[in-house]
Amino acid sequence: MTRQDVLGVAEARKQLPDLLARFGRGSVDSVFLGSHRKAVGVLVPVRVYDELRGERARAVDDAAGSLRAEGPEPSSIAAELAGLFTQGRITAGQMEAMLLAYHRAA
Missing domain, CATH: 1.10.8 (Helicase, Ruva Protein; domain 3)
Incomplete structure (x- = not known):
């Protein structure tokens, strides 16, 4: 996911189980959250x-x-x-x- 790929709240809520599973498998890709393609937050793996x-x-x-x-x-x-x-x-x-x-x- 690139920085241009900003998930809105509804989409992030829907994808959260998959995102957490991806982190659990070792992905270090960050997930940007916001609205109107403007990131205001980011989810990162604990590592x-x-x-x-x-x-x-x-x-x-x-x-x-x-x-x-x-x-x-x-x-x-x-x-x-x-x-x-x-x-x-x-x-x-x-x-x-x-x-x-x-x-x-x-």
Whole structure:
């Protein structure tokens, strides 16, 4: 399924058992959900989701390690936001904006 193949709610509901079976057989293809051919969500196999979270965690660890190598420890707000990013609860852009707003206000 390509990104242009966006399933509407009714079609996704109808195909859900087949989609889950496909994931269970090892498919790593994502399924885009939305309306009017505009994707607003995506279903991914757990294996892909776990990989993405792992990549986020490694990126955060690398950034914190680079900062520590230069001397300072990450601030508590940076550590908290990095945790939210690693969990997939905020995007990299949101984390950056929140950190900038926090440090500008301080």
